[in-house]
Amino acid sequence: MxxxxxxxxxxxxxxxxxxxxxxxxxxxxxxxxxxxxxxxxxxxxxxxxVAFPDPTTMLISPDHYVTRLLHAAGVPLEQLRVGGSADTTPREAWRVFCRHWPLFDGTASGYWLRQEFVDVFGVDDADLREETADAVYDALQARIDEPGFxxxxxxxxxxxxxxxxxxxxxxxxxxxxxxxxxxxxxxxxxPTFRPDAYTKFWADGFAANADRLIQAAGGGSTGYDGYLAGIAERRRYFAEHGAVSSDHGTHTADTLKLDRAEAAALFAKGMAGTATRAEALAFEAHMLYQQAAMAVDDGLVMTLHPGVHRNTHPTTLARFGPDTGHDIPFAVDFATGLQPLLADFGTAAGFHLIPFTIDETVFSREIAPLAGFYPSVFVGAPWWFLDAPDAMLRFRSAVTETTGFSRSSxxxxxxxxxxxxxxxxxxxxxxxxxxxxxxxxxxxxxxxxxxxxxxxxxxxxxxxxxxx
Amino acid sequence: MxxxxxxxxxxxxxxxxxxxxxxxxxxxxxxxxxxxxxxxxxxxxxxxxVAFPDPTTMLISPDHYVTRLLHAAGVPLEQLRVGGSADTTPREAWRVFCRHWPLFDGTASGYWLRQEFVDVFGVDDADLREETADAVYDALQARIDEPGFxxxxxxxxxxxxxxxxxxxxxxxxxxxxxxxxxxxxxxxxxPTFRPDAYTKFWADGFAANADRLIQAAGGGSTGYDGYLAGIAERRRYFAEHGAVSSDHGTHTADTLKLDRAEAAALFAKGMAGTATRAEALAFEAHMLYQQAAMAVDDGLVMTLHPGVHRNTHPTTLARFGPDTGHDIPFAVDFATGLQPLLADFGTAAGFHLIPFTIDETVFSREIAPLAGFYPSVFVGAPWWFLDAPDAMLRFRSAVTETTGFSRSSxxxxxxxxxxxxxxxxxxxxxxxxxxxxxxxxxxxxxxxxxxxxxxxxxxxxxxxxxxx
Amino acid sequence: MxxxxxxxxxxxxxxxxxxxxxxxxxxxxxxxxxxxxxxxxxxxxxxxxVAFPDPTTMLISPDHYVTRLLHAAGVPLEQLRVGGSADTTPREAWRVFCRHWPLFDGTASGYWLRQEFVDVFGVDDADLREETADAVYDALQARIDEPGFxxxxxxxxxxxxxxxxxxxxxxxxxxxxxxxxxxxxxxxxxPTFRPDAYTKFWADGFAANADRLIQAAGGGSTGYDGYLAGIAERRRYFAEHGAVSSDHGTHTADTLKLDRAEAAALFAKGMAGTATRAEALAFEAHMLYQQAAMAVDDGLVMTLHPGVHRNTHPTTLARFGPDTGHDIPFAVDFATGLQPLLADFGTAAGFHLIPFTIDETVFSREIAPLAGFYPSVFVGAPWWFLDAPDAMLRFRSAVTETTGFSRSSxxxxxxxxxxxxxxxxxxxxxxxxxxxxxxxxxxxxxxxxxxxxxxxxxxxxxxxxxxx
Structure with a gap:
């Protein structure tokens, strides 16, 4: 090799x-x-x-970094057994992957995969081609089946x-x-506390989720009060079970401090399914603010990664479910959005907020200046599409001259x-x-x-x- | 040399x-x-x-890449015979250009011109100065007048x-x-089908253009129906005459699916000159969506380059016409704008959409993620102000790690x-x-x-x- | 050393x-x-x-580039004697700085400080640590106290x-x-004419400032007329006393031409403290336009640096005043905002406008195209958080290919x-x-x-x- x-x-x-x-x-x-x-x-x-299954189920089907590029090249996701589809066998899906392996040249995913094949599986990436696809599949399966693997x-x-x-x-x-x-x-x-499905009115099953939360952890309260108590209680539960952070995939970086009555009214609309998009976003912004307040108490680090249109392709979502490669980033505004939160908690003792971005324009413009003043703000590492060698170098170049090295996540x-x-x-x-x-x-x-x-x-x- | x-x-x-x-x-x-x-x-x-005319008419006057930088340095456009102005002779305009040639150092235009002078005309760029301007002019003219040129x-x-x-x-x-x-x-x-003057209510002569289109190709229908039929018919005509693409210089990247009645009502306002700016933009977004639907049928590749304020300087526009150097880019949002179009046609067989941008922030944030999932989306090469060595390297660095090399235009x-x-x-x-x-x-x-x-x-x- | x-x-x-x-x-x-x-x-x-005071008062306390990074690391600003606070002695504050000096590695501030210590003070930056903090302090004080210093x-x-x-x-x-x-x-x-405190309704003491201006320079007129006359008169005064430029730290890059009645009505609301945020921004945009008109007459170069949320942390503002490190940039739009101004004055003889930005996305997208056409527009050098080696290289790379080198500030x-x-x-x-x-x-x-x-x-x- x-x-x-x-x-x-x-x-x-x-x-x-x-x-x-x-x-x-x-x-x-x-x-x-x-x-x-x-x-x-x-x-x-x-x-x-748990033993790993076959190479395709382990390495291809669940990894939207991998399947998205194959899909762009015209491979139907069912040929890759995405989202539980089983139109092909794992071995057939593997052949499809090998046939398209050259697509990954120059990509971050390609770099990781190659390294993984070589270092973890002892497989030469030169063999990721149609002629040797089956032999590689067998070698991977053999490695996977080793008792020590x-x-x-x-x-x-x-x-x-x-x-x-x-x-x-x-x-x-x-x-x-x-x-x-x-x-x-x-x-x-x-564990990490990830409440997105409980704070987005538009999320599948939001009302049911919130109801279960109130029942399980609302401390006997109902409605918004029970909901808020439930969030706080479950955060404490996570902290007690080892969690160090909560993670928030909000739509925007907006934060908003609503008074109890306003928030309760929005929550009621959300539960009834009558909230507008703007109201849903306001509630999400309010809950981000509220959880910062909770974080000051319970000590969970807050990670935040807004700015992504989720599931932009309805047909793919319906057939294969979420996280199947069609989330698309858009421009975010941390500078304006975080102001209410940072005005109140930016210097709170022990509060940690780590913004991640897929919009690299905010590195020098917003993230570095924020992390260069607020002791609570850390610079989130390049994330998702930016988690790649050139992008990481652009990131360091963009943030270091303002914040140095000490504020990194x-x-x-x-x-x-x-x-x-x-x-x-x-x-x-x-x-x-x-x-x-x-x-x-x-x-x-x-x-x-x-x-x-x-x-x-x-x-x-x-x-x-x-x-x- | x-x-x-x-x-x-x-x-x-x-x-x-x-x-x-x-x-x-x-x-x-x-x-x-x-x-x-x-x-x-x-x-x-x-x-x-057709034989080329003189050096100025060939190389200077019509090229807004060239005249804009001279204008910025204080040269009135009439001294360069822009837009048909004839205040000076071609030779005098050439002298002006030579006097200012050092302005082009480091620019993309300067690179192209130098290469062109040397390779195509056999002229040393060191002679592009006042003292030798006339001699160079004569040498260029002689080259232009060669029968083989x-x-x-x-x-x-x-x-x-x-x-x-x-x-x-x-x-x-x-x-x-x-x-x-x-x-x-x-x-x-x-040929390339470029319908901008027929889809922008604010374009000079929009109503007259649309009328001519309905007359010529509306198939007997009138109003919006005739207009839509006319667009489709002329696209077919172009495809039959060798066109492979349609080109769209829209204001934003927005796309919009209006029902027939809404679209027809907007069209009527556009024809009457009573549409608001918002209505005009909505109609343009609707027509972009409509033409994507047509492209699925007629196979024309759709190129798109939004995000430019056209003709920002009214005095220059009035005196010298459009395309005279004062189009200024602004931030675009492909991620949000293209959603309606891609939701319906993003995986349509044979549909090709090539977004170009003069806003380089979308390279890593939007273009690469879109082209890395949708088989219809290709990555448009760096364009216009970004068609330059450093910008092209930034482009490759920004898109490759997400989409690799296969999705390029x-x-x-x-x-x-x-x-x-x-x-x-x-x-x-x-x-x-x-x-x-x-x-x-x-x-x-x-x-x-x-x-x-x-x-x-x-x-x-x-x-x-x-x-x- | x-x-x-x-x-x-x-x-x-x-x-x-x-x-x-x-x-x-x-x-x-x-x-x-x-x-x-x-x-x-x-x-x-x-x-x-005037002789310089002690090292801390000279080098640390007033420099928000320096104190902000210490603050981010958890140092309370009062320990650095920011904003006149005197909870510690200068020597104690100096020790705090030395203890945290490694934070500045890789930053622009760190580069300048190191160079300054070595070149101006003859102090080795290797000695900026707790153990030698006092010795360095004494050496700096001795240098400061030299008659020639x-x-x-x-x-x-x-x-x-x-x-x-x-x-x-x-x-x-x-x-x-x-x-x-x-x-x-x-x-x-x-001198440089900086009218921000007289054009922002939300600025501390706006009405009092405007009143003083009308009294001092309004030429006997009152209200908006006196105000406008006062601005023009003071600009002339500055020009007569050597000023070559006026400087404008507006919120956005918007410019707006209001008629006299509209502007006067807004001004009245601003004086009464009843203007909305939108009205205040409209008035600021109008005054930017007005002062461009004045600049055409009085010849003052106009520098502009919008796009910063000022004083984002209320507690720090209340305790330590403005310019204490919590100004945070946001995205700006020069292309759209400057249009009214440039439409009217973009080619006015002798008018110079120098936009500066902390949003580097506009370098290639807006600034270079603007400066590459309008003879009045110069490319502002990288500013503030972007005034740093890597950012300056990104700047040159972004603007040069479009505008060359001749348009620089x-x-x-x-x-x-x-x-x-x-x-x-x-x-x-x-x-x-x-x-x-x-x-x-x-x-x-x-x-x-x-x-x-x-x-x-x-x-x-x-x-x-x-x-x-």
Whole structure:
């Protein structure tokens, strides 16, 4: 095998002098533990040490980063067994993927996959083509079927120290509890409170969700009061079960402080299904404000990632469900939207707010200035479509000159693809090394200090931002 | 002559290792035919093999890329014979241009012009100064007057295989027909359906245009029905006469599906001149949606380039006409605007939509995510003010990590300056080589694969996107 | 001392070949005089040659670039003696700064401070740590107390030829007059007309300010007429006392031409405190338009920097006053906002408008196209959060390909920190050299021409844009 995934200088800048510095800096963090404070791995899978199924079900069908590019090339999602569709066999879907593998050249997904194939599965990416698709499929299946190829062993092999999941507010977190109570399992697997389905009037099943919340955790109150009490109670439950953060995929970055009567009236409309879009957005903005207030009390770090039209293609949504590749970002305004929240809680002791963005225009214009003044605001790492080498370099260039390095969230993999975690974190570390190496070469930071900075970025920053 | 336009490494990255790779990649595409699927050359000039006039009339007066920068430096447009003004002689205007030639250093226009002077006219750009202005003028005139310096011969010399023009919906396309019927003329010169003057209530002569359309192609229907039938009929006419695309310079990227009665009511207001600005924009958004529906039937590729305030300086417009350098871009929102259209036609078989932008913020935020899911959406090449080496590199960096290379429209020269076509395409090829060379040097793409990619980008991509 | 601030290649690109060119280009401008056409130094301090106080009062407390990052790290502003607070001694505040000095690595402020400590004070930045904080404080104090360490001597030492201040419209400009009349003082210290507090209904004391203006300069008229006359009269006063520009920190870039009755009605509401936010913004937009009209007459260059939410943190504003680090930029729209103004004055003889932005998305989209057509529009240098090496390179890359180099405002330091002026201007010169060196290396500009360009950018451009 002679894959570029094995090249020790991959992702490093071409200039020989800068590259040498990057190598040294990367070496200092290459083996540090993986801290993953936000992602979408299922805790039960780890707790039960569930064997992985076949290569397609593991690597292709559930990963909208992968299926979206195939779909753009004209592959129907049912050929990839997306959303539970089973028009083809896993092996047939795998052949489709291999036939289209060259599409991924130059993409972040392609980089991760190649690295994963090589490092985790021992498969050469040169064999991802139609002629050898079946042989690769068999090799992957054999690797998957090895007794040692189970989540718990891989957690250790990947060096994962902290892994946060994303959970429904009413989740019992039993799997997290089992892992925490297991003396043979060293990593921390932490739940994350994700209330989106309970704060968006337009979400599927909003009223039913809110009703269940009020019943389960409203403390006997009803309506808006019970709802608010329920949110607060479930946040506390999550905190008690190890959660360090709540996660908010709001439509915009708007925050709004409504008085109780206004909020209750909106809530009633939301429950009745009679709220306008504007009212629904106002309520979401109000609940973001309310949960910041709660966070000041319960200490959960607030992560925020607005600015995405979800499920833009109705036909695909109806057939394959959400998270199938047609979420499209739009411009956001953190500067204006966060003002009510930051006016009241921006300097509150212990409050942490981490805005993530898929709109890179806010990096220099809003995120860096906010994080460069408010002690509560941390700079969210490049996320989603921006979680890619060039975009990460643009990010560092855009925020560092205003806020320096100390305000970073640390790298966020946000992944559903468990076996891509090491590749993603390594890519991030290589980019940090590349950025710092340039600053060293330009005599903007000493190399001695760059070593401290990269260790801080990789290891201390996520612990600081997420209170780990 | 020792112009930098002759340096074989022009536009390549400075790093010696990367540059070597760039050289090799560029060599692989340097001689490929020119495919120009959008531009503003006049088909009749080619059909009739019209001799070019004088240097000023050919190179300066009609090119708002050139005149705008001179105007910014204080040169009145009448001194450049813009818009038919004749206050000065062509030779005097040429002297003005030469006196200000240093203004173009570092600009895309400057790069093209220098290359064109050197390669097409054999003139050293070092002589573009007051002292030698007349001598250069005479040399250019002599070259222009050579019998072989005619459009048809230059088409061959420039290696142009496909050249699309931009045409009025009621154009008879006789020149295109003559060229297509001429066995001695190998290149394809294709018309493009450009209905802007028929869909914007605020356009000069909108009502008269729409009336003529209804008369000519409405199939006997009147009002909105005749109008809609007329648009569809003329699109078919264009397709039958070789057109592969329709081109839409809408104000925003909004699309809107109105029912027949609403649309007809708006149309009536537009014809009567009583529509508000909002109503005019709604009608334009509706017609964009309607024409996407037509495109699903007639197969014309839809190119879209919204987001420009046209003719912002009333005095200049009144005196010199449109396209005289004072169109100014503003922020666009493809993500929201295109939703109605993509919800209905985003996965329609054979539908192609190519959004172009002069707002580079949408590259990573909207264009790449859209083209990375919808099989109908291609990534429009950097356009207009962004059609320049650094901007093209920013573009590749912004879109590739999300969509890879396969979704590109291919290079678009969009030019009115016939003799700049080779320089523009060569600049694009040099930039593609530079971008890919960096990826090779960073071990993100193998050099072997980079050769395939650059050939695909230069040659296959425009054929694929424009159905050539 | 072996600080990176002393490295001759600091801020230059790493590639050895490009770096060599950058060195040569920088050498050509390194010793040119400093022209600073916008900043916040106090003229009286220079006129009276006031001794600087202690290091903290000089370098830390008044500089919100510095205090904001410390605040983000959790340092209460009172520990830094911000806004006149005196909870700690200057020496204690200095220790706090030294303890947090590593926060500034990679930031523009850190770069300037390090350079300033080394070049102006002879202090090694390696000693900016807790253990040596007191020794450094004493060394700085000793330097400050040297008889030669006074503003006038430093003006000469720093090579400052022009220094503009920012002044209240009713300021008597006595200090400026004294300096101008002093034959022993060579530099020009010019006032700048800054009417913000007189055009924003929401500004603290707006009505009182407007009343004083009408009284002082209204020429006997009252209400809106007296107000307008007062603005015009004070602009004339400033011009007569050496001012070359007026400076406008408007909320948006909107301009609006109201008729007299409308404007007078709005003004009355503003004086009565009954105007809505929309009315206040309309009046501000109207006054921007009005002052452009005045500028056509009185010749003052108009600088404009909209797009910032001022004083976003109410608690900090109440306790420490404005300009304490919590101004946060938002997206601006120059293309639409400036249209009324440019339609009427865009080609007016002698009118100069210099838009500055903290929203870098407008560089390529709006600023470059505007400055590339309108002879009145100059490209404002990167400003505030964008006044930093990487951002300056992004700026040049974004604007040059459309407008070339000739439309630049020249570097703007905008500083309150007198002793940082040389470091800021040198950083800018190094970045210009780096950008041009790349263009030379890529054969886009000849080295011979690059020498002309950098001298023009550093020296001629600000003289041209600001009529110096």
């Amino acid at each position: 002679s894959s570029i995934a094995q090249h020790p200088d991959r992702l490093f800048p071409a200039d020989p002098g800068v590259r040498e510095v990057a190598r040294r800096l990367h070496a200092a963090v290459e083996s540090l533990p993986v801290i993953s404070p936000h992602g979408h791995v299922d805790a039960a899978v780890i707790a039960d040490d 189970r989540p718990r062993a891989l957690m250790a092999q990947f060096g994962i120290e902290v892994l946060a999941t994303t959970d429904d507010p009413l989740a019992d977190l039993a799997a997290h509890d089992r892992l925490a109570a297991d003396p043979s399992f060293a990593p921390r697997v932490l 640390g790298f966020i993999d946000d992944t559903r693809a468990f076996c891509s975690i090491p590749a993603r974190h390594d890519a991030s570390r290589r980019v940090e090394a590349s950025f710092l190496a340039r600053l060293v070469a330009e005599h903007r930071v000493t190399e001695e200090r760059a070593f401290e900075l990269i260790v801080d970025l990789v290891d201390a920053a996520p612990r600081r931002a997420f209170k780990l | 020792s112009s930098i336009a002759q340096h074989p490494d022009r536009l390549f990255p400075a790093d010696p290792g990367v540059r070597e790779v760039a050289r090799r990649l560029h060599a692989a595409v340097e001689s490929l035919p020119v495919i120009s699927p959008h531009g503003h050359v006049d088909a009749a000039v080619i059909a009739d093999d 005619r459009p048809r011969a230059l088409m061959a010399q420039f290696g142009i295989e496909v050249l699309a023009t931009t045409d009025d919906p009621l154009a008879d396309l006789a020149a295109h027909d003559r060229l297509a019927a001429d066995p001695s003329f190998a290149p394809r010169v294709l 291919g290079f678009i020269d969009d030019t009115r300056a016939f003799c700049s076509i080779p320089a523009r395409h060569d600049a694009s090829r040099r930039v593609e080589a530079s971008f890919l060379a960096r990826l090779v040097a960073e071990h993100r793409v193998t050099e072997e694969r980079a050769f395939e990619l650059i050939v695909d980008l230069v040659d296959a991509a425009p054929r694929r996107a424009f159905k050539l | 072996s600080s990176i601030a002393q490295h001759p290649d600091r801020l230059f690109p790493a590639d050895p070949g490009v770096r060599e060119v950058a060195r040569r280009l920088h050498a050509a401008v390194e010793s040119l005089p400093v022209i600073s056409p916008h900043g916040h130094v106090d003229a009286a301090v220079i006129a009276d040659d 006074r503003p006038r001597a430093l003006m000469a030492q720093f090579g400052i030829e022009v220094l503009a201040t920012t002044d209240d419209p009713l300021a008597d400009l006595a200090a400026h007059d004294r300096l101008a009349a002093d034959p022993s003082f060579a530099p020009r210290v010019l 020249g570097f703007i330091d905008d500083t309150r920190a007198f002793c940082s002026i040389p470091a800021r201007h040198d950083a800018s010169r190094r970045v210009e050299a780096s950008f041009l060196a790349r263009l030379v290396a890529e054969h886009r500009v000849t080295e011979e021409r690059a020498f002309e360009l950098i001298v023009d950018l550093v020296d001629a451009a600000p003289r041209r844009a600001f009529k110096l």
